[in-house]
Every structure is written in structure tokens, then in C-alpha cells.
Amino acid sequence: MFSKGYESQCAAVKLHCTDAGEHRRRALTLFSLALGSFCIGTSEFASMGILQLFSESLNVDISSATNAITAYAIGVVIGAPFVTLAAARMNRRSLLLGLMVLLVFGNLLSGLAANIGMFAAARFISGLPQGAYFGAGAVVASYIVGPGHGGKAFSLVMSGLTVATIFGSPLATFLGQSLGWRNTYLAVAGLGVVSLLSLWFWVPRTSSLDGGPIKQELAGLRKASVWATMLVAAVGVASIFAVYTFIGPLVTDVVNFNSGWIPVALALFGLGMTAGNLIGGRLADSYPALGIVVGFGSAIVVLALVGFLGSAPVVLFPGLFLIGATMMTAIPTIQVRLTRFAPESPALMGAMNLAALNVANAVGAWSGSLTIAAGMGLLSAVWAGSALTLVGLIIFGLTLFRAPRLAPAR
Template sequence: MKLPHDGDRDIRTDLSPLNPLGRAYKPQCEAVKLHCSDAAQQRNRSRTLFALALGSFCIGTSEFASMGIIQLFSASLGITIPQATNAITAYAFGVIIGAPLVTLAAARLNRRTVLLGLMALFIVGNLLSAAASDLGLLMVARFVAGLPQGAYFGAGAVVASYIVGPGHSGKAFAIVMAGLTVATIFGSPLATILGQTLGWRETYVAVAALAGFALLAIHLWVPRSAALNGSPVMQELSALRKPAVWGVMLVAAIGVASIFAVYTFIGPLVTDTAGRTPAMIPVALGLFGLGMTAGNLFGGRLADGSPVRGIVIGFGCALVVLAILAMGGANVWILLPAMFGVGATMMTAIPTIQVRLTRLAPEAPSLMGAMNIAALNVANAVGAWAGGIAIGARLGLLAAVWAGFALTLAGLLIFGLTLIGSRRRPLPA
């Protein structure tokens, strides 16, 4: 069967032949018709992009580290692992609720001011997490820590696009997003090691301290410019009146959930299912992160050539890897490569989801950037919840993988329905 090419639109506008990920994210950034013309600000653009990426690195580390230390805080608080997943789900709900509400509440503010406020709120959330004395307080703290995430990436995309100007904005946004991906390779494993060595509370304190440096970097290196002032709230809200936008977000929320159904339980899978020591958990986390990075790059290339294939190939290959993991995960030599495979296959689909979403609503770049993150955090909540339900039903830890398999299969079927709808109602060029 020949797959459609997203309404036969040409999205191969090149930023750099060596940067497929940058090309994949170009539509989002080109939606922002801003450009930094000040020579001094242009010279500082590398530092500005670094500041934005450092902030996203902190956010990614905080989000994914919770999954690596789930055994530690569940034991410390005297709760079961399925109960502990509620703290992870609370963070995801913070992102889901915060993405539209915080973005719209701050719509008219200068993006630099927004970024500073969001990073400050993120620091508070992580310090509260470190101080939590029971599951209820930890859930509240993780919810607070999740509130800034979606709005941060939406505002960060606008700032990055402004800094680099026409022709390179996709590459800039990819660098900002890379902070989140790199966090899965280095930040999360290191945070897990820190938790195992000093304690899980110290993990959140360390994230808050690093976020303090990100706050300082944003203060110093993100330019003060009236060009970064916000836009009318109704302009952003207009995007939410488009059914196709909700369809794409539903595909992301359901189909990508399997990555979190697996990632949430990496620790128990390594120690209880494969019978390895906790020292192997950071290795599994690192392999997962490497897979996510590789999949992001490959997905960017697919999104340029044929966006539809990015989701079909990503979800389809993920189903194969998930089935292998579910059947053979007790063997560490199957488990570890499968960690790489799940990360790679699922992340292959994400650049395409981003491209389709932002092409549907180029008039609302901040909100679409935030809503994309919100959809992926719905996937986070759904994946952790489904995995926890499967394990809680005494079906074993690998039942969480089968739950992820079912979710990705459902996402692929939903995507097929959206393709049928798009043939009847072509997407805007």
C-alpha cells in the first residue's frame, strides 16, 4: 500500500544537509516571523540557545529521573510501586493542565519574562518534591514541577526562532529540544546514580540547583527585546477550534504512551524481571536515551521525505520491539537492546507529529509548541497508569509492556482514521 505524502506538500526545505532533525522542526519555527537584527544579540545567539537547552535539560532530567528512582521513593514513603506511579502521573497532569493554561495566561507577556518565571516555578516544584513526607505531598509537588514544562517549550521555540532568523530556525529549535533528549542519556542516569548513592531527595535538590544555573543563564543571555512580546490570546485560541489539531494530539497521547509504560518501570524490569543489580539501571536508562536520540534524528529524515511514513514506520517497528521485549524481557541480553529499540522506534514518530501539528496551526506557535508537549505528557500519564494497572492485576512486570503494545496499536489505528479524514479534507499547505 502506498502511503500518502501528507497532502503531497513539499516539506523538504533544507536548513542543512547534515541536520535532518532541524529540517523536521522547521515548520514550527518558520511560523514565527521574527528576526534578531541587533549585531550584539546575534553574536550571543550560541549562548542564548545554550541557556534554552540547559533549561530543557533540567526539565527532562526531572521528568525522567522520577522513573529511575521510583523504587527508592516508594520504599522510603512505604508505598508500593503501582502507588508510586501516581507521583509520575501527577507530574504529567501538571504538564497537561499547565501547557494551555499557563501559555494563555502569559500570552501577552514578553517571552523572556515568561521563561524566567517558568524556570523559577520549576525550581520551587523540585524543592517541594525533595521535602515531601508522604505520597500526597509528593504528588502535589510533582504537579507543581510539571506546570511550567509545556509553556517553556512553546516560549523557547519563539525565542530560538527570533535569535537565529530566517533559514536556521529549525536547527535552533532542534537544539532547544535536544536538551530534553540529552537528559535521557546523561541527566536521568546520573540522577539515578545520585539517588542510589545519596538518596532520592538529593536527586530533586540537584535538579533544582542546576535549574538555578539555567535561570541565571536565561537572565544573562536571552535578550531583552520588544520583539519578543506576546500575542493576543484569541489568536492562540483559534488553533483549538480545528478538529484536525485534536486528532493529531490524540494520536500522540495514545500511540506514544507505550514508551512511558516501559520507561516508568525500567528499574523493576532490570532488578526483578532480569535479576540484575541496581547498578545496571543507569545502563538501561542510558541505552533508552541513546535510542531516543537516534530515533529523533531518523524521524526527522523521514518527516522530510514523507511525514506519514514517520508515524507508520515508528509505531509499526515499536510494536515488533515491544512484542519481543514482552516475551523475552527476563533475559538481560534481550532487555537491554530492547530498551534502545523502544526509545528509537517511538521517537521516530515524534518529529512527524510535531510537523503535522504546527502546520495545522501556524498562527499559534507558542500554544502549538505547548500543546504538543501536553499531548506527549498525556501519553506519559496514560502509559504509567496502564502499566501500573497491569502490574497491580498481578500479571507480572512484563504485563506493562503488553499494555504499551496495546496503546501503540490503538494509536496506529487512530492515525489510519485521521488519514482517511485528511483525504476528504486536505491539510493546509
């Protein structure tokens, strides 16, 4: 009797240890995915914080320097579908490793660029892996967290990018201000090597993560509802980038603070994005449309407030937090809608979501630079973003009448 009780206790302990070990392995996998997206986010958003530094160093004005930011966005837009489709049959683990190598290479070139043309080309290369990374990462995360939690899975991968806006981008900006902007990109390349190693050790080697036929992935692009959702993202989310691109000048030239406050402003924006991402991940799985309506609608109100009163620090700094929070609330819902409209193309839908968001990046940066170049002032970029989000919300309202009705995830 004692022996049987002892054996039962041993079996229970063994099961507990097995469960604990499996939980730890899953946590490390999700961490490695988030670390990769942290590198990508730092690479992308750091450019906004050091915009004034590399524009001066490369002898171009602010408006022209934003072309390098736009080049990165174009790299994402082109790379998302083409890299994803070219690697459709690859195991997602192998694909993630290859994409991280490309990210490291692009950032090394960025740090060594001799002129604005070379720099823009390096930023284009750096952007190529982003969309495919998030597409493959979302597939791996969904495999780890299980079915019915697509919004949570995507928000976990996105969490690295949003945390990059809290810590990565401000630290990269501080590094650029202290040691030169080139060292910012060299540091990102070094961090990319660390991410590469974490993906190598912690993403599981399993045939369950094998890719599929290109034809299967392409099937999702034949659906009008997919393109409509991407249009909503490309237009509606542009306000984030219309504001974020010009955070440095907003801090130094609008509220007349010294450049040491730029990392603080970037961190506040990032805190808002992280909070919005967490809220949006929960909303996306339970309510198929609410995240976009709440996110876009509240963002328009905040943007108008900053547009009117943003010259006051007491408005600008909290406003940056709220802009990040409201807009990020919508993004997991966009991802969930895409994958539910085209469940046969999960990797491509994740990549195309990032492509749409980087169209938003290009559109937002372009619209802000256009109004600023026209002499309307730096706060005109905020109004440009507000108009784009309003248009995105209107488009989304129109698509609800034509898109297939989606039920909450179970």
C-alpha cells in the same frame, strides 16, 4: 591602490567577525534553551529511576508510588494550555525565566516532602511549567533558526530533554541511590538555577519575541485536525512511558541484575531517544507523515520482541535503546503537523504537544501499573504499551483521510 586593498581586507575581516559573533550568540541561545529542557527532562525522568527508593521511604507500594509520576503528568497537561494562555501577551524571554523559577520551586518542595500526598503535590507543581516552556522555547528556537525549519527547531529544544535521559536521569538515579532520593530533586533545583542564569544572559531581548492576543492563540483549538493529532500523540507515544516507568523493576526483577545496572538501562533508553529525535527532526521538515508511520510501526515490532524475550538481558538492553529511538522519531513530526495546522498559535501548539505527550505519560504509567497489579508480570507493561501504540497508529491512519494535506517545508 594598496590602501584600497587594505580597506577591503579590513572590511572582510570585520564582516567575518560579525558573522562569527552572531553565530556564537545563536549557538548560546539554543544551548540555553536545551539546558532548560535538560533540567525539565531530568526532573521528569529521574522519578522513574528512583521509584523504588521513594516508594519505600514514603511507605507505599510501587503501584501507589506511580501516582506521583502521574501527578507530574497531570501538572503538564493542565499547565500547558492554562499557563500558555495566561501568559499569551508576555515576551517569550520573560516567560521562559518565570517558568524556570517555578520549576526550581517545585523541585525544592519535592525534596522536602514528608509524605506521598505532599510529594505528589510537589510533583504536580514541578510539571506545570513544562508544556509552556517547550511552547515558548520552540517559538524562540524558530526565531533563531529561521522559517521552514520548525522540525529542526523543535528537535533542538527537545534535545535537552533526550540528553537528560542519557546523563541527567542516570546521574540523578545514581545520586539518589548514593545520597538519598531527596537529594536528587534538590540537585535538579540547583541545576535549574544555572539554567535560569543562562536564559537570562543568552536569550535575546527583542520585541520580535513578544506574545500576542489570547484570541489568536485560542484559534488553533477550534481545528479538528489539531485535536486529532494530539489524540495520536497521547495514545501512540504512551508505550515509552509504559516501559520507562518500570525500568528499575525490569532490570532488578526481570533480568535479575543488581540496581547498579538501572542507570545503564536508563542511559541506553536515552541514547535511543536522542538518536530518534535527531532523525525525527530531519524527517518532520521534509515528509509530513513519514516520521509517525516509521516511528510507531517500528516501535510496535520492537515492543513485541521485548515482550516475548525481554527476560534475557541481551534482548532487554538493546530493546530499550530501540524503543526510545523508534518512538522519538515520531515526536518532531507531531509538532510540525500541529504548527502547520494552526500557524497562528505556535506557542500554544508547542505546549499542547507536550500536554499530549504527558497524557501519554499518565496513560502509559497507568496501563503498565494496571496490568502489573493484575498479576500479569512486569513485562505485561511492555505489551500494554505496544497495544497503545498500535491504536495510535490506527488513529493516525484514519486522520490522514480527513486532515488537510500538508506539503513538505521549503
